[in-house]
Amino acid sequence: MFGGQQPILVLSQNTKRESGRKVQLENINAGKAIADVIRTCLGPQAMLKMLMDPMGGIVMTNDGNAILREITVQHPAAKSMIEIARTQDEEVGDGTTSVIVLAGEILAVAEPFLHQQYHPTVIIRAYREALEDIIKLISTDLSIPIDVKDRSKMAEVVKSCVGTKFISRWSELAVKIALDAVETVTLNENGRLEVDIKRYAKVEKIPGGTIDESCVLSGVMFNKDVTHPKMRRYIENPRIICLDCTLEYKKGESQTNVELIGDQDFTKMLQIEEEFVKKICDDIIAIKPDIVFTEKGVSDLAQHYLLKAGITAIRRLRKTDNLRLARACGATIVNRTEELTEKDVGLGAGLFEIKKIGDEYFTFVTKCKDPKACTILLRGASKDILNETERNLQDALHVARNLVLEPRLVPGGGAVEMAVSLALSKKQIKGPYSAVAQALEIIPRTLTQNCGANTIRTLTALRAKHASHSGDSICAWGIDGESGEIVDMNVKGIWEPLSVKMQVYKTAVETAILLLRIDEIVSGSKKSRDEPTNPAAMAAQHE
Structure with a gap:
């Protein structure tokens, strides 16, 4: 039909x-x-x-x-x-x-x-x-073609990119930062170049100071302080462990029912939890690290055990920061403390310190031997200036990266x-x-x-x-x-x-x-409320 x-x-x-x-x-x-x-x-x-x-x-x-x-x-x-x-x-x-x-x-x-x-x-x-x-x-x-190893020629190209930006007054500094950062994160795997600036070259903006104080750190930095005030804040050549697990009591999954009859049952339950935390800390202490970084929480009891062993703990690190830290100091991120071995320890960092800049505390892991990840520290008068400087710097970083991957110029x-x-x-x-x-x-x-x-x-x-x-x-x-x-x-x-x-x-x-x-x-646009719906009214409106 x-x-x-x-x-x-x-x-x-x-x-x-x-x-x-x-x-x-x-x-x-x-x-x-x-x-x-x-x-x-x-x-x-x-x-x-x-x-x-x-x-x-x-x-x-x-x-x-x-x-x-x-x-x-x-x-x-x-x-x-x-x-x-x-x-x-x-x-x-x-x-x-x-x-x-x-x-x-x-x-x-x-x-x-x-x-x-x-x-x-x-x-x-x-x-x-x-x-x-x-x-x-x-x-x-x-x-x-351009020789990527010729730093002066590379600097010339990045400078011409930066020259059109707000940051052009500090072009020498911006060019140096861009080239240093790209050089740091360049990785040659099986004859294939990989330059991942998005993941491994993080820009940290701290208002205050002047743009001249900006620099590329030979390591990483993040806005964190130690978990316990008595833990060490300055360690040279630290042994670093990166974890992806909690250093807290094991929480029961949802719908967990626990039946307690007498007060001795409650004491027993607390004892089991404490033993669990002690076992986790013993696994860590056995490796003899100086610092433990974890993406999750650290309980008060765990802090006590780690402090007694002279270990500094920093908690609730971002996943991206942990990846950068592990790559910078040569550590392996471990998901379970019982699987920790000597080869998971990061030995590549030369210095761990916590500095107070303005009102905030910042953790610095610097002087790394072969970082392959870095933090670009930006200083400036206000947030607006810092945001514009970061946008300009991102352009410079991309230009330097493009040159490494395809070394030809026009x-x-x-x-x-x-x-x-x-x-x-x-x-x-x-x-x-x-x-x-x-x-x-x-x-x-x-x-x-x-x-x-x-x-x-x-x-x-x-x-x-x-x-x-x-x-x-x-x-x-x-x-x-x-x-x-x-x-x-x-x-x-x-x-x-x-x-x-x-x-x-x-x-x-x-x-x-x-x-x-x-x-x-x-x-297909929606009808406006005052638009007449009956045809007669529409005709009258046209007349």
């Missing part, structure tokens, strides 16, 4: 439906609006944005991802744009501003072709072809965009393909605008420099973000990791393609 019928799209009265060219143009406008918000945050002369949330908290930053995370938008295409900043941040940790500005421009250059009745799939095909050519160009002709300051733009233009393919070449110029143009220089004159001169360049070397002429002048990036020493640039181009073009593919937005 229903065999010949086509499925029908049923739209209710309160469902809004927009389709065709109108939707594509709306999506382009939404993308451009998001890019305009972020545009002034590119380059060394970047302006900060101050964002206030409904709770009254403020965020001051020029990090594209942090800004977009705080903004509330309604348009679905604008939400997609915000998502790409997050992708960029998670993948390579830098270039969040560039990717938004570039994606907005790639969408903008598609607008004239839509007005000329080009079909979106034609534009998309040209964009895909352009992206393949860009990736081929920058991974071979327009990038140079010139910064818009030089690589100009070189790619020129190379694409040489193919003389008209239409959307050449529009991508034109869109890439947005990076040097925005850098020039943010310096307050003459945009048209500067870009024309930069184009001429690139067009007249001949030779085997990369044309590294770009914009000096401080003054807006055209400089040779080889002389200026501004380089960027290839992986960051590659991710910027891939994400920007793919997002533009995705948004151009949309030809219909259907949104």
